[in-house]
Amino acid sequence: MSCRVGVVRFPGTNCEFDTVDAIRSLDGEAEVLWHGEPSLKNVDAIVIPGGFAHGDYLRCGAIAKFSPIMESINSFAKAGGPVLGICNGFQVLTEAELLPGALQKNAGMKFLCSMQQIEFVSTSNVLGRQAQAGDRLLIPINHFEGNYVCSPQVLNQLEEENRIVFRYTDNPNGSMADIAGICNTEGNVVGMMPHPERATSPLLGSTDGTTLIKSLLIT
Amino acid sequence: MSPAPEDASVHRALGLSDDEYQRIHELLDRHPNHLELAMYSVMWSEHCSYKSSKIHLKRLPTEAPWVLVGPGENAGVIDVGDDIAIAIRIESHNHPSAIEPYQGAATGVGGILRDIFTMGARPIAVMDPLRFGPLDDPRSRWIAEGVVSGVSGYGNSVGVPTVGGEIVFDETYKGNPLVNVLAMGVLPSERLVLGQASGIGNLAVLLGASTGRDGIGGVSVLASAGFDESSEDADKRPSVQVGDPFEEKRLLEACLELLDEGLVTGIQDLGGAGITCATSETASRGGAGMDVDVTAIHAREENMEPVELMTSESQERMLAIVEPKDLTRVIEISSRWEIEASVIGRVTGNGQLRVLNGFDGEVLASLPASTLHDDAPEYDRPLAPPSNLTERRSKDASQGSADCVNDLLNLLRDPAWVYSQYDHQLFLNTVVGPGNDGTLLRLRNPRTGEETGRGIALSTDGNHRWCHVDPRQGTAMIVAEAVMNIACVGAYPLAVVNCLNFGNPEHPEVMWQLSEAVDGMTEACVAFNAPVVGGNVSLYNETNAVDIAPTPVVGVIGMHPSLSVPPPVIGLPSDASLLLLGQVPEANVSMAGTQWAWEVGGCKDGTLPTFDLAQAVRTATFVADAVQNQRLVAVHDVGEGGLAVAAAEMAIDSGVGAQINYHSDHIAMFNESGGRVLAVVQDELLDAFMTDASEHEVPVREIGRTGGSSLNFGSEITIPLNDLEHACRNELPEALGRGTISA
Numbered sequence: 001m002s003c004r005v006g007v008v009r010f011p012g013t014n015c016e017f018d019t020v021d022a023i024r025s026l027d028g029e030a031e032v033l034w035h036g037e038p039s040l041k042n043v044d045a046i047v048i049p050g051g052f053a054h055g056d057y058l059r060c061g062a063i064a065k066f067s068p069i070m071e072s073i074n075s076f077a078k079a080g081g082p083v084l085g086i087c088n089g090f091q092v093l094t095e096a097e098l099l100p101g102a103l104q105k106n107a108g109m110k111f112l113c114s115m116q117q118i119e120f121v122s123t124s125n126v127l128g129r130q131a132q133a134g135d136r137l138l139i140p141i142n143h144f145e146g147n148y149v150c151s152p153q154v155l156n157q158l159e160e161e162n163r164i165v166f167r168y169t170d171n172p173n174g175s176m177a178d179i180a181g182i183c184n185t186e187g188n189v190v191g192m193m194p195h196p197e198r199a200t201s202p203l204l205g206s207t208d209g210t211t212l213i214k215s216l217l218i219t
Numbered sequence: 220m221s222p223a224p225e226d227a228s229v230h231r232a233l234g235l236s237d238d239e240y241q242r243i244h245e246l247l248d249r250h251p252n253h254l255e256l257a258m259y260s261v262m263w264s265e266h267c268s269y270k271s272s273k274i275h276l277k278r279l280p281t282e283a284p285w286v287l288v289g290p291g292e293n294a295g296v297i298d299v300g301d302d303i304a305i306a307i308r309i310e311s312h313n314h315p316s317a318i319e320p321y322q323g324a325a326t327g328v329g330g331i332l333r334d335i336f337t338m339g340a341r342p343i344a345v346m347d348p349l350r351f352g353p354l355d356d357p358r359s360r361w362i363a364e365g366v367v368s369g370v371s372g373y374g375n376s377v378g379v380p381t382v383g384g385e386i387v388f389d390e391t392y393k394g395n396p397l398v399n400v401l402a403m404g405v406l407p408s409e410r411l412v413l414g415q416a417s418g419i420g421n422l423a424v425l426l427g428a429s430t431g432r433d434g435i436g437g438v439s440v441l442a443s444a445g446f447d448e449s450s451e452d453a454d455k456r457p458s459v460q461v462g463d464p465f466e467e468k469r470l471l472e473a474c475l476e477l478l479d480e481g482l483v484t485g486i487q488d489l490g491g492a493g494i495t496c497a498t499s500e501t502a503s504r505g506g507a508g509m510d511v512d513v514t515a516i517h518a519r520e521e522n523m524e525p526v527e528l529m530t531s532e533s534q535e536r537m538l539a540i541v542e543p544k545d546l547t548r549v550i551e552i553s554s555r556w557e558i559e560a561s562v563i564g565r566v567t568g569n570g571q572l573r574v575l576n577g578f579d580g581e582v583l584a585s586l587p588a589s590t591l592h593d594d595a596p597e598y599d600r601p602l603a604p605p606s607n608l609t610e611r612r613s614k615d616a617s618q619g620s621a622d623c624v625n626d627l628l629n630l631l632r633d634p635a636w637v638y639s640q641y642d643h644q645l646f647l648n649t650v651v652g653p654g655n656d657g658t659l660l661r662l663r664n665p666r667t668g669e670e671t672g673r674g675i676a677l678s679t680d681g682n683h684r685w686c687h688v689d690p691r692q693g694t695a696m697i698v699a700e701a702v703m704n705i706a707c708v709g710a711y712p713l714a715v716v717n718c719l720n721f722g723n724p725e726h727p728e729v730m731w732q733l734s735e736a737v738d739g740m741t742e743a744c745v746a747f748n749a750p751v752v753g754g755n756v757s758l759y760n761e762t763n764a765v766d767i768a769p770t771p772v773v774g775v776i777g778m779h780p781s782l783s784v785p786p787p788v789i790g791l792p793s794d795a796s797l798l799l800l801g802q803v804p805e806a807n808v809s810m811a812g813t814q815w816a817w818e819v820g821g822c823k824d825g826t827l828p829t830f831d832l833a834q835a836v837r838t839a840t841f842v843a844d845a846v847q848n849q850r851l852v853a854v855h856d857v858g859e860g861g862l863a864v865a866a867a868e869m870a871i872d873s874g875v876g877a878q879i880n881y882h883s884d885h886i887a888m889f890n891e892s893g894g895r896v897l898a899v900v901q902d903e904l905l906d907a908f909m910t911d912a913s914e915h916e917v918p919v920r921e922i923g924r925t926g927g928s929s930l931n932f933g934s935e936i937t938i939p940l941n942d943l944e945h946a947c948r949n950e951l952p953e954a955l956g957r958g959t960i961s962a
Contacts, residue, residue: 011468011556012376012378012468012469014645017646018646022647036555051378052376052378052468055463056376110371110639111640111642112640113375113638113640113642142642142644142645144375197647200647202785203650203661203785204650205785
């Protein structure tokens with residue numbers, strides 16, 4: 001049986017259908033989940049996709065964490081369910097404290113949309129099952145607030161516990177320790193700024209996102 | 220109703236002439252009251268009524284079997300097969316962006332997106348052709364930076380990718396930048412809706428943002444007059460609207476759901492002239508009337524006057540015509556998307572647009588809805604070529620110091636600083652994005668998301684230098700250039716939209732430019748069999764009574780019939796033949812209108828090189844065929860800056876140089892003779908390619924070999940790739956990184 005993924009839609013989310021398309025193109029099942037309804041409809045994994053949930057007003061992800069679905073996602077994550085936050089989804093996960101740290105404005109103070117090379121650092125998480133540490137992937141970024149920051153203690157902890165999932169090989173946004181993605185202690189919750197769903201077809205310039213989505217679908 | 224104004228200063232302050240006031244008097248058979256006068260003033264403004272340009276626009280070709288909706292609706296719509304239709308439109312937001320760059324550009328994006336989803340289409344692409352004053356002018360840099368941020372801030376957040384455009388800097392736009400925005404959407408053909416109100420008793424529901432005091436008189440005060448030192452331009456700032464992309468995103472999703480469920484009989488966006496325009500347009504298109512209750516309008520502030528409510532240009536609003544039985548469901552969907560919905564009007568059968576203080580209350584205004592549109596004045600303004608045209612055309616634009624290496628470095632500019640700030644990949648359609656000749660998007664079924672195996676190509680082009688020298692031929696050449704751009708990604712033209720940016724129509728020379736441009740566009744559109752399906756006219760682009768150089772901008776949309784592999788790159792794959800295809804320039808070809816002549820030689824006049832439109836059609840078709848058949852490994856249109864700039868861009872993108880055995884003087888390197896492309900063909904395919912080209916009557920000249928780490932012209936000119944790359948990539952970040960601090 002193929003994996004059923006719930007893709008969360010807040011008002012202002014805009015990558016939900018791209019994410020659904022990418023999952024379906026890799027033979028997964030996908031369903032859009034409305035932020036206002038707490039039910040996760042028995043899905044096997046959750047993706048919080050990119051966009052501007054609630055307009056990113058106040059602060060990216062700051063309002064989204066209060067949506068009814070977030071309580072269910074919190075319980076799902078605590079129970080070990082796979083949760084991937086992409087871009088705005090990563091921001092939501094940090095606001096919801098499912099992942100540590102925060103994402104502030106890019107060092108250049110500009111929005112950045114470009115193809116970026118990232119390197120797998122840790123594969124001990126739901127995205128790394130088909131990868132080896134050191135693998136390099138071409139995956140686009142698309143954000144204004146992608147500059148990862150955390151306290152020195154948290155950074156130490158992330159490094160010691162092998163929870164840095166990806167680093168940029170050419171840091172575009174000023175992220176601390178070149179961080180492009182991290183996971184929680186158990187490895188079932190991952191947040192990343194690059195968009196794997198945008199790297200799933202040779203016509204789009206890269207297929208490197210497919211290994212990540214396929215790994216999520218193995219659950 | 221309140222008493223009639225006696226004082227002529229009232230209508231003049233609203234932008235109406237004495238003759239126009241007289242005409243209103245005749246139409247109503249009485250003096251209009253102040254509210255009525257304000258409604259006429261916005262609807263009869265240049266911006267809304269096209270009163271100066273309509274007489275010329277009628278000459279444009281607008282029909283083809285695949286055109287579903289032509290000019291005059293919110294957007295043009297074409298049939299692209301598989302029961303899929305495409306809505307497309309281009310608009311200007313020049314004057315608001317001059318005053319308030321971020322919001323001017325942001326609301327330009329918002330406005331045009333509403334034009335697209337009004338037709339039932341989901342917007343999937345934005346293009347932004349932008350023109351600013353010179354980079355060494357601090358104010359122009361401030362405007363450029365603000366406009367790019369505005370497009371980025373609004374477009375990214377509302378969730379529509381910005382997939383291409385142009386960025387041009389020139390003295391002519393110093394006081395008056397041009398911010399044009401094109402938007403395109405896809406829809407299942409059967410969902411096509413028009414902005415009509417019909418069915419007596421149906422309800423007009425105002426959806427979206429509350430109505431505030433922003434943007435009052437935007438179309439009449441701001442868009443239909445030029446800038447000068449005597450007027451306090453800063454005082455016009457309240458006439459610029461303020462955008463909220465999150466409101467627009469929710470409004471967009473809600474409207475598409477309403478349309479999907481078949482809950483609206485007509486829908487219209489609120490743009491220029493606000494509720495006055497939306498109610499009168501829907502009513503007059505549907506041959507109906509409408510009663511509008513101003514007290515039902517959800518307002519942002521208390522104590523707003525009826526005239527403010529009726530003419531406010533507050534953003535992110537739509538007017539839906541709904542049958543009473545569907546109202547509950549409409550409100551349900553609206554509240555799920557957290558947007559307000561108010562019943563502000565009722566469709567009537569008497570043809571009158573009545574503004575009421577409560578549906579059963581006092582009549583504040585009553586006028587025949589159609590008079591706001593159909594009876595708007597239409598002017599055949601005097602036109603005349605410039606008195607010194609003969610002298611201007613006799614000038615030789617090839618004179619001036621020519622240090623070809625330095626000149627080339629100065630003419631290079633990489634627009635990546637701009638487009639890297641735009642989400643250009645959303646919806647997973649972008650096969651060829653910004654920074655290339657044409658943009659190429661996958662065409663997918665809007666209902667199922669399935670790929671059709673085909674692509675849609677877009678290009679926007681303008682060239683004020685060519686059009687200054689010769690508005691007629693210059694405009695034909697920009698259409699050809701746009702078609703050539705989409706040919707480079709394998710597409711054939713389907714339709715054209717235009718944005719006609721000109722100066723003050725009360726100047727006979729400007730009207731002559733406009734008329735000539737329309738004729739040139741007509742010639743080219745007929746030759747390429749690409750009708751004009753929509754457009755926008757922006758006049759009064761002037762500062763201190765100096766008009767901008769005529770700047771018609773075209774957007775060409777085309778079809779890539781079989782998209783399975785990405786088209787060839789802009790590059791120079793090593794060790795292959797470099798070919799120049801298309802019209803062979805005459806000996807001693809004119810440099811008039813070239814970027815070199817304007818920016819290096821200092822001559823802005825002369826006579827354009829001969830342009831063979833029929834040859835351009837053959838060349839474009841041949842190039843698109845060759846891309847389809849995968850016979851080219853690289854290709855690039857030769858446009859601004861001529862052969863040398865095109866070759867340099869290919870070298871920079873691939874990091875591979877070339878030896879070009881061609882004349883190495885500035886005329887050969889920088890002339891902009893039209894209808895040419897550079898292409899790279901592998902040796903084993905070369906003979907067949909040459910034969911094929913000759914059969915299709917497309918001249919091909921082998922001008923060099925690719926390879927090496929420098930770009931060489933003949934034996935005299937050698938430019939290391941590093942120098943090219945440095946000059947190209949650093950110009951915008953260095954200039955715009957400086958912000959408003961003087962250089």
